[in-house]
Amino acid sequence: MSVATHESGSPAQTTEPVLELTGIGKHFGAVQALAGVDFRVHPGEVVALVGDNGAGKSTLVKIMSGVYQADSGRMRVEGREVHVHSPSAAQSLGIATVFQDLALCDNLDVVGNLFLGSELGSNAWMDEVAMEKESWRLLRELGAKIPTVRIPVASLSGGQRQTVAIARSLVGSPKVVMLDEPTAALGVAQTAEVLNLVERLREQNLGVVLISHNMADVQAVADRIVVLRLGRNEAEFRTVDVTTEQLVAAITGASDNVVAERHARRVPPATETGEVEA
């Protein structure tokens, strides 16, 4: 399938991209994980990044978050060319990442986790009152339901932990938030809650990058869907223009794919809620 780009109309796209990558290449030994990949996200836009296992999604996210450095290509934040050589460099550029493993400290409470590495206070002395107050503000902003911020995060449910991880990414007032499979380990209601959080992030005019294997989630919240396949841009769709079969076909790289066909036969296009777990 050739690269299909359906550009137009969305209000977000009339603005300058907050984060833009062009011609990104990255190899690990003999494996070309990414080759000439372009990617951009605008303020107030949710971009879903989908693709089969090994397509290069996590590698791309890690390049944007400073965990890996690209071999080739350019990266711009608000039009300015940048070099992101460490996670903290990405953070100071306003790029926040919620990693798939959440990276929470189970032994610390919610406040401790939210402000880990950017504690409030004077010099070495922490201002617990200010941090606790700010924690409640952040959680309220996300409409999060957490009964107390003073219990170790180990005792929170999966959805609550995800909420804490997302709230934590907001501490430095970022411009872009990237979420790597935020709903993979969650139940139905908790998934709905996390998707609500994603909507909240968009309302705050942040650029949001969402990695997911779940087509229903992607189609529910994303404005634009970028499909990677074998380390290359395979396709790009506006969510309103695309059917699940088209997505599945782009992901698997074949329009005559059995999965896509069976899907098309079973589910009428209007009500589809497909899921591709590769």
Added chain:
Amino acid sequence: MSTTRTAPTDETAARADLIDERLAQDTGLRGAADAFRRRVRDGDLGLLPVVVGLFVIGLVFYLQDVTYLSSSNLVNITLNAVPYGIIAVGVVLVLLLGEIDLSVGSISGLAGSITAVLVVQQGQPLVLGLLAGAGTGAVIGIAYGLIFTKIGVPSFVITLAGLLGFVGLQYVVLGDTGTINLPRTSPLAQFAREDFLSPAVSYVAVVVVVVAYALVSIIGIRRRTAAGLPAQSLTLVLGKSAIMLAGLGFLTYYLNIDRGWGFAVVFFVALVVVLDLVLRKTTWGRHLYAVGGNVEAARRSGINVNWIYISAFSLTGLLAATGGLMFLARLTSVSQASGSNDVNLTAIAAAVIGGVSLFGGRGSAYSALLGVLVLTAINSGLNRIGVDSSVRYIVTGAVLLLAVSIDAIARRARASSGRG
């Protein structure tokens, strides 16, 4: 929150509220007691087992020998606990990181030897000798930290090598003298043996400590209330302060019947209090817990993980050396046997018995204080009964196993009540 995987909202909220005594604002003392009961049932035992253990030990030995709980014996226990306790405080730091220092005994022996050689044999000023001894420990700790972070050797192996190596170095430092005696008139020996707070000073100190505690708590309540956050009730703070005043006051009265609070004991307790504040209130302390809990998460948060390891190892070395200087002061001598396995294992066991998790991220500075009191109290009791030192080792081992078992059972209870 959700209906699929968690309990309904109301129940979750109510239970979570009770988890934290600071949230039991409008229920006062009874609310605090309820929260405490609930915590214990859910396996969050904190320092409870050690405190209970101390009472049991006191009772058992008292029944054997009524003079066990006499003022003079309690003063001796406090004095004997100090050197081990200071070393144990350092052990707490590395254990919080999920690492270990097996060489604290060797470091203590080496530091004592260096100070003794400089001061007694070479007639150098005492301050210089102390700085050299303590500095040696800090430098060893920095070296451990560098080897650990830059080369990646497990702390178990690095410090096992140190355990052996520094015993050898201690022999070299002591030369063929064998034993060096510190004059009892030396200010160092006086500090650990003869210097005690006068009764008047000790009572004033108790009042100052309790008033400071109450004031800080009340200021905390004010700030939290002003910020619209739940705060503990004034009654609770006043109740705690009253209990503290009564407890410390009685203890002071009882110890004052004999010699009272030794300077060294006050030094040790102050060290524990300061370290507890550093661990709970500073970013360095927070980062130490974070690294012990999830080092990868700490690294991705931008924490300088290597600095945390190196600083903690060096503090552990410094405290081990300081403990060694206290042994020199208390025993007024140093020999090839100083800082032997007994010291090593007692200090590490004390931290663990006090409730510091071996897996990192859990425990407090007070663990060292309580753990070392348990072991010193047992030691004193067994000595008074006149049992062989073989029995002492066996009992110490059994207590260590018991303490770790209690922790393991409590951890299971925590897991099943969702408190990790």
